[in-house]
Amino acid sequence: MAETKERKLPAPAISPETQAYWDAAAQGKLLVRKCTSCGEAHHYPRTICPFCFSDKTEWIEASGEGKIYSYSVMRRALEPYAIAYVTLAEGPKMVTNIVDCDFDKLACEQSVTLVFKPTDGGPPLPMFTPV
């Protein structure tokens, strides 16, 4: 069984545009940016909606529930890890890692739930683990 071992995670670079996203992460919350003009949520978060180009966007808190859209287990690494796209219940797909699980049992469309993992000197990263 290939288990997730703790690997050192780099801190994300924070910009003024995404400060709130990382502040929320530090509180254990995953935010999604949503446009109040067209009603669409997007990821990664932007001030200007990538669909309708409106500047009327706001933060919403994600439920933390999602499904694996696709994944790949990198075997050529000091500690193998699973990168994935997870489809959030709110709609957007995000690049993330699937952690605390048997990598050999992962599957597309598997249900996963949010966990945060600490980084090296920065806010924690939103990751997912099988339900």
Place this chain on the structure above:
Amino acid sequence: MAAKAYIVGAYEHPTRKADDKSLAQLHAEVARGALADAGLTKNDIDGYYCAGDVAGWEMPGSGPFSIIDYMGLNLRWLDTTETWGSSYMHHVWHAADAIAAGRCSVCLVTLAGRPRAQGSATGTTVHPQGTAPEAPFEAPFGPTVTNMYGMVAARHMYEFGTTSEQLAWIKVAASHHAQYNPHALLKDVVTVEDVVNSPMISDPLHRLDCCVITDGGGAIVVVAPEIMATLKRPKIKLLGASEFVKTQMGGKVDLTYSGARFTGPAAFAEAGVTPADIKYASIYDSFTITVLMQLEDLGFCEKGKGGAFVADGNLISGVGKLPFNTDGGGLCSNHPANRGGLTKVLEAVRQLRGEAHPKVQVKNCDLALAHGTGGSLGLRHGSATVILERE
């Protein structure tokens, strides 16, 4: 249809490991080779195309300036369009457009790189985060070239039932061609079993699903019809092209198609031909899955049926219906600078001239396609298609 421009010079550097050469030297060597092939000289060049990967002076992307200076070019037209490996399909067609607009008449395109000499672990390296807006939301999770393409393959398998054995046939076909290329890095013919039994790099891609890491480069010369008329080489006409940049679409990610879904139909429409008319195809082959996706998206087979299409040697010259990458491609011959676009155009030109190796030369090859996918199929990528005809 009157030709906008012709490819008249084509040259591929024979090196696969250039410990003893500088990057600028490689650019100049391939330029000399293509000019000699065309029957032109350096002073004839008035347009230059060079992607932004070249390490430059102070500012990222400024490398072409340094290469122009090294070679001593006198230009009235410059284009540094950068879409990673597919840049060179963009360059060839942008050159044709610039020539048709009267901006220049002899365009040089060069590519060179030394990743093998530099010991690059191209497919498995997680690059530093950098300053791109998406970087904090991707880089900390460990995206590499191989795992991002691995996710494309995993989703294709989930949606369409594609198998590792089907993907392996793409490498098998490339290896059948590479055995006749004296410069190919990998000359041994491999089997489906060899591919699926090679070490897993990032699921479901095995070592032999990946392209090679090599040094080298290549160059192309594109000229105006009135220049072509003075030269003795076969006339390779630029018939149609299209380009597209596929993004993550604000999180509406769909890994089941590439930008070729748009560039294929547009290029075929401009050229006035169909996929069934194509005698030879150069298909970007960073990984086996890259080839499969593009074949489907370009319309050589139905979406989801690529696995069945590539199986049983259908891509092998003289055996299957669609001979592809008859030089061995990136999967076996070379992937200079980690960019396979330029060499794709070169093998298409060789096929159209009848200058491919006799064992892989397609009979009566008068219509060819070259398609590139640059960047990351799993994140964001450039797509560019060019259709070429021997006049």
